[in-house]
Amino acid sequence: MxxxxxxxxxxxxxxxxxxxxxxxxxxxxxxxxxxxxxxxxxxxxxxxxxxxxxxxxxxxxxxxxxxxxxxxxxxxxxxxxxxxxxxxxxxxxxxxxxxxxxxxxxxxxxxxxxxxxxxxxxxxxxxxxxxxxxxxxxxxxxxxxxxxxxxxxxxxxxxxxxxxxxxxxxxxxxxxxxxxxxxxxxxxxxxxxxxxxxxxxxxxxxxxxxxxxxxxxxxxxxxxxxxxxxxxxxxxxxxxxxxxxxxxxKHIQDAWNTSDRIMVCITPSRSSLRLIRRGWRISQRLHGSLVAVYVETKPGTSEEQEILRNDFALAERLKIPIVTLQGNVGNELIRYARENRITQMVIGHSSHSRWHEFVYGSLVHRLTKELRSMDILIVAQPQEQAE
Structure with a gap:
């Protein structure tokens, strides 16, 4: 020039x-x-x-x-x-x-x-x-x-x-x-x-x-x-x-809904395939990001390992990132959701008895109490799986 x-x-x-x-x-x-x-x-x-x-x-x-x-x-x-x-x-x-x-x-x-x-x-x-x-x-x-x-x-x-x-x-x-x-x-x-x-x-x-x-x-x-x-x-x-x-x-912990971030909570106690599919459909509808989170508390039984393999296989087929955490389930889910600004959480209905929840507390109750700015979808299990 x-x-x-x-x-x-x-x-x-x-x-x-x-x-x-x-x-x-x-x-x-x-x-x-x-x-x-x-x-x-x-x-x-x-x-x-x-x-x-x-x-x-x-x-x-x-x-x-x-x-x-x-x-x-x-x-x-x-x-x-x-x-x-x-x-x-x-x-x-x-x-x-x-x-x-x-x-x-x-x-x-x-x-x-x-x-x-x-x-x-x-x-x-x-x-x-x-x-x-x-x-x-x-x-x-x-x-x-x-x-x-x-x-x-x-x-x-x-x-x-x-x-x-x-x-x-x-x-x-x-x-x-x-x-x-x-x-x-x-x-x-x-x-x-x-x-x-x-x-x-x-x-x-x-x-x-x-x-x-x-x-x-x-x-x-x-x-x-x-x-x-x-x-x-x-x-x-x-x-x-x-x-x-x-x-x-600014030490802001509440989620800001600038974009949708969906988190599916996987559990080894029973299949989470329904939760993964529901989370995937939500993310597709909202054009949001999706992650599957599993909190490991102890070595699982052979049956639990098989459940997790099936869950992880479906997540991989749907190209859903999988995050594995260690520690207390409630603490880790809350920490991860806050740090990653999750806007929607998909979780299964608790399989514990009312007596167990009375003594140890309900995970769902704690999540809804501490994550007030977040939508939490509780997905019921099929009738044939209900205890």
């Missing part, structure tokens, strides 16, 4: 940069904040949104500079550059050619409040101080500078196989998931696949000679829909983690 006039400004002297870093060496700074603009394909508007927010920050009096932005010649994005200050790029010689890369050391020496760094997954030209741009961003954050950056979900390292299965393309440039997991804020830049294809056909993303090739490969509507779903799931997980951290920090 053609950089604004600020690119022709005099670059900082390397000795001056080193001197400033040495002066700051004994004065640790607080790590900068990281904001990620996440998308699922080129052209969704990540860079545009990042620049748009940067201009709003500048209007509010915050110091914002461009460390590296690639407009790809898109007119709307170019217009968003406005009068934002640009840190001149660093020239790197490689195999007789000259390439431009982000000048991380110049950014650290400039010490702005915010810096914009486009294309987080980019691989630097060999000979650069760091191999990957995300490593440059880590260095900037460690210097106490806030960073806004852009990333497409297919570049997350853990999704490499999944993306290949969908698109039949191996994404070569990846970013460790931890970088995104540790981000202070993630903003999803969303658009429907059909609207994105319309942008492509208008020539708003690639030049005309590349449009047909793109539509036959990465930009097939099915690919885009699947990638969009993956991105939305990533955002949902981040929101879920934020809620969990907030509740833990």
């Amino acid at each position: 053609t950089q604004p006039d600020a690119n022709r400004e005099k670059r900082p002297d390397p000795e001056e940069i080193l001197a400033r870093v040495m002066r700051q060496e004994n004065h640790p700074t607080k790590r900068g904040r990281l904001k990620v603009f996440l998308g699922f394909a080129a052209g969704v508007g990540k860079t545009f949104e990042m620049l748009n927010e940067a201009n709003r920050r500048k209007q509010r009096g915050q110091e914002v500079v461009i460390g590296y932005v690639e407009t790809h010649g898109r007119q709307g994005t170019v217009e968003q550059l406005g009068d934002l200050e640009v840190i001149p790029r660093k020239k790197v010689e490689y195999r007789g050619a000259t390439f431009e890369e982000m000048d991380t050391e110049a950014i650290i020496a400039r010490r702005p409040r915010w810096v914009l760094v486009d294309e987080l997954a980019h691989t630097n030209v060999p000979g650069s101080l760091r191999e990957k741009r995300w490593q440059d961003v880590e260095a900037i954050l460690d210097a106490g500078i806030n960073v806004e950056t852009t990333l497409n979900v297919q570049h997350l390292e853990s999704l490499n196989d999944t993306v290949h299965d969908i698109t039949n393309v191996w994404v070569r440039e990846t970013v460790p998931d931890k970088i995104v997991r540790d981000a202070d804020e993630i903003k999803m830049v969303d658009i429907t696949p059909r609207s994105l294809i319309n942008r492509l056909e208008r020539g708003d993303i690639y030049k005309a000679d590349k449009v047909q090739q793109a539509m036959q490969n990465w930009f097939r509507e099915g690919n885009l829909s699947a990638l969009r779903e993956i991105a939305l799931r990533e955002i949902a997980q981040e929101v879920d983690d934020d809620v969990t951290a907030y509740r833990k920090d």
